[in-house]
Amino acid sequence: MKKNKGTTGSNKAELDKIQSNLGFSYLHAVVSRAGGSCNRTDQTADNMGIDVYLTFEGNFSPKPVLRTITISGQLKTTRQVLSTSNGRICYSLDAKQYNKYIQRSNVDFLLFLFVVPENVETWLEFTPQELILRKCCYWTSLKGALPSVGSDVTVYFPEKNLFNVEQLRKILAKLSKGEELKYDS
Numbered sequence: 001m002k003k004n005k006g007t008t009g010s011n012k013a014e015l016d017k018i019q020s021n022l023g024f025s026y027l028h029a030v031v032s033r034a035g036g037s038c039n040r041t042d043q044t045a046d047n048m049g050i051d052v053y054l055t056f057e058g059n060f061s062p063k064p065v066l067r068t069i070t071i072s073g074q075l076k077t078t079r080q081v082l083s084t085s086n087g088r089i090c091y092s093l094d095a096k097q098y099n100k101y102i103q104r105s106n107v108d109f110l111l112f113l114f115v116v117p118e119n120v121e122t123w124l125e126f127t128p129q130e131l132i133l134r135k136c137c138y139w140t141s142l143k144g145a146l147p148s149v150g151s152d153v154t155v156y157f158p159e160k161n162l163f164n165v166e167q168l169r170k171i172l173a174k175l176s177k178g179e180e181l182k183y184d185s
Contacts, residue, residue, distance in 0.1 A: 023114030141181035
């Protein structure tokens, strides 16, 4: 399998941008496969703590209350090796950002964490037969999370919350019934 070596020698800012773009590509692929649309926001919405809008229309559960669902989200990406605790991935966020995100929790808002391998050369491989994007993305809702008064806050992403088509369909089924997604602290 031939590897894309286009990132060799990139500086940290370039790698961060590539990593972020790959994260959005991951979200877009999962949402598209589930039949929805995935739209990046402009700088104004990003400053408000929203990177992306995911929109879906359909019958996601028997007797749905909602047929059109829009989820706003914020995408974080990392190449750090993250610790886990009790089946949860631990990710540190600036308290100011975190508090902004929990204020969004009165709407359908998800925080996404896209994790790439430490080795940049393994992020993306492609051949005429396949495209391989490594590693994966997790999601959490911050609804019900408590505000932070410190400088940093640890956000927990349950390892079971792998953002894939199956998980996305479960999220949509729950939201279509008028149910809320809660923070699993």
